[in-house]
Amino acid sequence: MALLMVRYGEIALKGKNLRMFTRQLRRNIRAALRKNGIAGEVREEDRRIYVETDQPEAALPVLQRVFGIVSISQVAEVPRDLEAMKAEALRMAAQFGLGPQHTFRTEARRADKSFPLTSPEINYQVGGAVKEAFGPTVRLKGPADFILGIEVRRDRVLMFSDILAGPGGLPIPVSGRVVALMSGGIDSPVAAWMMMKRGCGVIPLHFTQGTVETEKALENCEVLAQYSYGWEMRPIVLSHAEVLEPTLRKLYQLGAGRWTCVFCKRLMLQEAVRIAKELDAQAVVMGDSLGQVASQTLDNIEVISWGIEKPILRPLIGMDKTEVTALARRIGTFDVSTRASAPCRYLPAEPITRASLGKFRELLAQLEAME
Amino acid sequence: MALLMVRYGEIALKGKNLRMFTRQLRRNIRAALRKNGIAGEVREEDRRIYVETDQPEAALPVLQRVFGIVSISQVAEVPRDLEAMKAEALRMAAQFGLGPQHTFRTEARRADKSFPLTSPEINYQVGGAVKEAFGPTVRLKGPADFILGIEVRRDRVLMFSDILAGPGGLPIPVSGRVVALMSGGIDSPVAAWMMMKRGCGVIPLHFTQGTVETEKALENCEVLAQYSYGWEMRPIVLSHAEVLEPTLRKLYQLGAGRWTCVFCKRLMLQEAVRIAKELDAQAVVMGDSLGQVASQTLDNIEVISWGIEKPILRPLIGMDKTEVTALARRIGTFDVSTRASAPCRYLPAEPITRASLGKFRELLAQLEAME
Numbered sequence: 059m060a061l062l063m064v065r066y067g068e069i070a071l072k073g074k075n076l077r078m079f080t081r082q083l084r085r086n087i088r089a090a091l092r093k094n095g096i097a098g099e100v101r102e103e104d105r106r107i108y109v110e111t112d113q114p115e116a117a118l119p120v121l122q123r124v125f126g127i128v129s130i131s132q133v134a135e136v137p138r139d140l141e142a143m144k145a146e147a148l149r150m151a152a153q154f155g156l157g158p159q160h161t162f163r164t165e166a167r168r169a170d171k172s173f174p175l176t177s178p179e180i181n182y183q184v185g186g187a188v189k190e191a192f193g194p195t196v197r198l199k200g201p202a203d204f205i206l207g208i209e210v211r212r213d214r215v216l217m218f219s220d221i222l223a224g225p226g227g228l229p230i231p232v233s234g235r236v237v238a239l240m241s242g243g244i245d246s247p248v249a250a251w252m253m254m255k256r257g258c259g260v261i262p263l264h265f266t267q268g269t270v271e272t273e274k275a276l277e278n279c280e281v282l283a284q285y286s287y288g289w290e291m292r293p294i295v296l297s298h299a300e301v302l303e304p305t306l307r308k309l310y311q312l313g314a315g316r317w318t319c320v321f322c323k324r325l326m327l328q329e330a331v332r333i334a335k336e337l338d339a340q341a342v343v344m345g346d347s348l349g350q351v352a353s354q355t356l357d358n359i360e361v362i363s364w365g366i367e368k369p370i371l372r373p374l375i376g377m378d379k380t381e382v383t384a385l386a387r388r389i390g391t392f393d394v395s396t397r398a399s400a401p402c403r404y405l406p407a408e409p410i411t412r413a414s415l416g417k418f419r420e421l422l423a424q425l426e427a428m429e
Numbered sequence: 430m431a432l433l434m435v436r437y438g439e440i441a442l443k444g445k446n447l448r449m450f451t452r453q454l455r456r457n458i459r460a461a462l463r464k465n466g467i468a469g470e471v472r473e474e475d476r477r478i479y480v481e482t483d484q485p486e487a488a489l490p491v492l493q494r495v496f497g498i499v500s501i502s503q504v505a506e507v508p509r510d511l512e513a514m515k516a517e518a519l520r521m522a523a524q525f526g527l528g529p530q531h532t533f534r535t536e537a538r539r540a541d542k543s544f545p546l547t548s549p550e551i552n553y554q555v556g557g558a559v560k561e562a563f564g565p566t567v568r569l570k571g572p573a574d575f576i577l578g579i580e581v582r583r584d585r586v587l588m589f590s591d592i593l594a595g596p597g598g599l600p601i602p603v604s605g606r607v608v609a610l611m612s613g614g615i616d617s618p619v620a621a622w623m624m625m626k627r628g629c630g631v632i633p634l635h636f637t638q639g640t641v642e643t644e645k646a647l648e649n650c651e652v653l654a655q656y657s658y659g660w661e662m663r664p665i666v667l668s669h670a671e672v673l674e675p676t677l678r679k680l681y682q683l684g685a686g687r688w689t690c691v692f693c694k695r696l697m698l699q700e701a702v703r704i705a706k707e708l709d710a711q712a713v714v715m716g717d718s719l720g721q722v723a724s725q726t727l728d729n730i731e732v733i734s735w736g737i738e739k740p741i742l743r744p745l746i747g748m749d750k751t752e753v754t755a756l757a758r759r760i761g762t763f764d765v766s767t768r769a770s771a772p773c774r775y776l777p778a779e780p781i782t783r784a785s786l787g788k789f790r791e792l793l794a795q796l797e798a799m800e
């Protein structure tokens with residue numbers, strides 16, 4: 059049986075909400091293990107969550123996808139006895155292959171202050187034994203090759219040497235629900251993932267024009283579902299032909315083909331708001347990044363957002379394409395997003411880049427007159 | 430005289446806008462040098478911008494704050510002659526202190542294809558001379574200790590070994606103008622900076638309640654101005670007492686003190702929209718990050734944004750506090766933001782966290798009735 063120690067950070071700051079947050083986090087960890095077929099016991103003690111499992115190698119990458127987790131360590135449990143701590147320290151150092159070429163320190167912490175030795179005394183004793191046996195250079199601050207953590211608890215001592223980063227953020231769905239527009243491209247899954255990281259349950263909304271892009275969008279939803287514990291992602295697929303095309307065709311009839319993208323995005327937002335109201339979601343998420351393509355201008359964003367009844371969250375708005383792409387690779391959506399794509403049939407040769415609200419409202423009136 | 434080579438990335442993708450973007454970037458580089466008292470000639474050639482200056486050490490950190498720049502190298506100019514290239518390569522390797530313990534490669538590129546040797550041939554010849562003289566291990570891919578860049582131009586060859594990262598993004602103000610709410614805290618300057626990075630000219634808007642926070646906000650505007658070439662930042666300071674307090678006092682009279690923060694933020698957004706219209710700006714920027722403090726909930730965001738007539742950009746909405754803080758340190762606003770602060774006198778003990786639109790509109794009606 060292996061024991062994994064899970065640290066949570068930001069949510070510890072939440073004062074009276076703390077209990078609700080950690081309960082959701084424990085629940086999500088259990089769901090993550092279950093969904094990935096890993097048996098494990100989850101419990102909390104002294105502001106840490108512990109996972110007991112006989113499949114630690116399988117559990118670690120899963121836990122690295124549970125939002126709210128700051129870091130994870132596999133820990134050894136030893137009795138509250140200095141000699142036992144020294145013996146375990148020597149075993150871990152030997153396993154690491156510690157030698158004179160390495161830098162090293164111990165970091166002791168007493169969760170139980172009744173233990174007779176202080177943290178510096180533990181560091182001195184245990185660290186001294188390791189130094190004597192393996193001859194590493196002691197480095198008390200900054201990065202070191204081998205850092206040995208020692209946590210003294212009421213009934214035992216926990217020791218660990220590896221700290222794996224978790225994804226950070228907040229446990230889903232403590233922040234509420236959002237509807238996320240989802241295309242087959244790079245940006246929208248990253249935008250949805252960022253809001254998931256901040257604790258949102260995401261309802262993906264895709265408009266299908268054919269199988270190529272829709273398969274990509276749905277595959278990316280499956281990748282995102284690997285991060286969505288505590289919330290089941292159920293993508294909604296609407297028909298491009300039914301919802302969007304009548305307006306796009308009319309725009310071409312009006313000789314305003316350059317406006318299709320602006321109207322299309324706005325219609326998608328309106329549908330998203332309708333669904334948000336139905337499903338009790340409080341905002342809409344989209345992957346806009348300012349200036350990344352010619353049509354993502356402030357002018358267009360103003361027209362597209364005009365009169366939309368729910369807040370529009372654009373987590374990528376201040377990011378460079380290189381940053382979004384790097385994140386897509388890390389999340390695991392990049393390969394799907396960059397597969398061969400089927401461009402929209404209504405894409406004009408030169409989409410409008412400086413949409414004006416005045417002209418937009420004129421077109422809106424003309425469209426209504428055509429009903 | 431030293432020569433600096435400036436690479437720009439994303440803006441090279443802009444097709445027909447390319448010329449406008451690079452003109453703005455050259456203009457901003459000139460403004461940056463001038464504002465920092467550095468003499469320098471700026472010109473463009475073969476999709477690179479060159480800065481000729483006798484103060485390269487002073488110019489480099491300035492250029493690292495000009496948005497649109499991807500990277501910068503100090504370059505040596507040599508004649509289009511293989512022996513001259515070898516001699517310069519040996520000189521640069523000696524200056525670096527290259528030895529058998531290092532990994533190394535050359536990266537040749539021909540902007541002028543009429544040069545008789547191909548890029549692989551140049552690498553083979555020049556790299557071979559360095560290998561023979563200093564004995565480093567050749568590593569053709571991935572990170573290496575010493576990478577020697579060689580660019581063959583029409584009239585000369587440019588050689589460089591250091592590549593400094595620029596800030597990326599787009600040259601200000603190609604994306605337009607935004608009004609950015611600016612407090613004395615950590616988040617709002619980072620939010621403004623991210624939109625500056627995406628090419629926005631920022632108009633900071635601060636509501637003053639006293640000197641402590643206002644000095645912090647204005648000092649942070651000065652830090653941000655160090656990145657704002659091509660756009661002069663002119664902070665607007667409005668009176669908290671005049672614009673916001675009458676409403677906040679009435680809320681307390683109505684027994685709705687828990688609602689002050691929600692109404693205050695909304696009033697600030699409304700003022701920001703008024704100013705945006707006056708100054709021809711197209712959006713409002715704020716530093717909200719979902720769930721970071723108890724009042725930054727989706728419910729509150731919905732109420733605060735309700736009926737605001739310009740798009741609200743929240744570049745931090747999907748970021749963790751640790752990420753925002755790291756960015757604040759990098760930008761240089763962290764120290765000012767974390768100085769002792771003067772909390773708002775109207776801050777309720779328990780700000781509302783789940784504002785409902787219905788209750789909000791009720792309060793709005795009651796406030797109007799009190800006029």
